Amino acid sequence: MGVITISRQFGCAANEIAAKVAEALGYEVVDKELLAHVAAEAQASEEEVAKYDEASLSPIERFLRALVKFATPEEALTWSPGPLKETPFWLPTREQWQREGGKVLDHEECLKFTQMALKKLAQKGRVIIIGRGGMVVLKDFPGALHVRLFAPLDWRVKRLSQLENIPPEKAKQKIIAEDKRRAEYLRHFYGVDWNDPSLYHMVLNVAALGIDLTAQIIVSAAKELQSSVLSSGCGVQEGGAEP
Structure with a gap:
């Protein structure tokens, strides 16, 4: 039991903060990169998947991998791993996907997978979910703590510039672009303003x-x-369903 969702402006040290919280509580951290990794594995053959050492995976990675491979009949009515063979989970732009020879994205299928994964993770418990609209998907989930992290732009620019060894102006452009992308994701798919307290x-x-x-x-x-x-x-x- 226990779920924390973290919404964050870009450059707010969310991953570092989440890691500290996870260590203190004995939780695991789930972010978009982990979910993208699991979704990508859904399009691999059994032979390719067998090459990975399952024992080296974290419990969360094993849980999500099983979720992708073994959806229940009820979940199969609303989502199946098939579309992931054509659709990357991390939602590149339409132009990027077409340049790489892919088909037009089905964003709705990606959204269904995200929501299903987040709800299953919440039922499992002891997780920190970074981004992906967790505070909206799990807004009524008992015991879920929803946190928003922010910081002034100049603080984030300085931090990112130092971390990535890039000029402040480039760091500023990156922050503004990423904040815009995250805000648009939530506005488009969930109809919310991520700055709404x-x-x-x-x-x-x-x-x-x-x-x-x-x-x-x-x-x-x-x-x-x-x-x-x-x-x-x-x-x-833990591991059960809501009463």
Whole structure:
């Protein structure tokens, strides 16, 4: 049991913060790269998949891989792995996909897979989900803590410029473009403004709080929320379904 979703502006150290929270709570982190990796494996042959060492995968990777391969009959009514053979999960632009010789994207199929995966992960519990509209998909999930991370643009520009060793102007352009892409994703698929504070339990300024304190606040809030859910008896058992 226990789910945390993190929505973040680009350059807010979300992955670093999530890693600290996960270590403190014994959770695992799921981000778009991991989900994309699992989705990509859905189009591999059994021989190719057999080349991977299953024992080297994290529990979350094994769970998601099984989810892709063994959907229940109910889920099969709304989603099947077939479209993933033609559609990459990470949603490149139509132009990028066509340049690489692919077919026109079916974004709706990608969205169905994302939603199914997030809900299954939430039922499994003990996960931190970064991005992908988790705060919308799991808005009514018992015990889910929804967090928004932000920081002033100049702080993010300085940090990204140092991390990637790129000029500040290039870092600024990258941040603005990525923020726009994320905002448009949520607006297009879910009809929400990612800056709407009502979508979250907490909105934290990483620049003002610092990375360590931000992580500590999330850990404390998650513990308190889980304690409240358990005492009220309205939680979801790990690996089970909502009552």
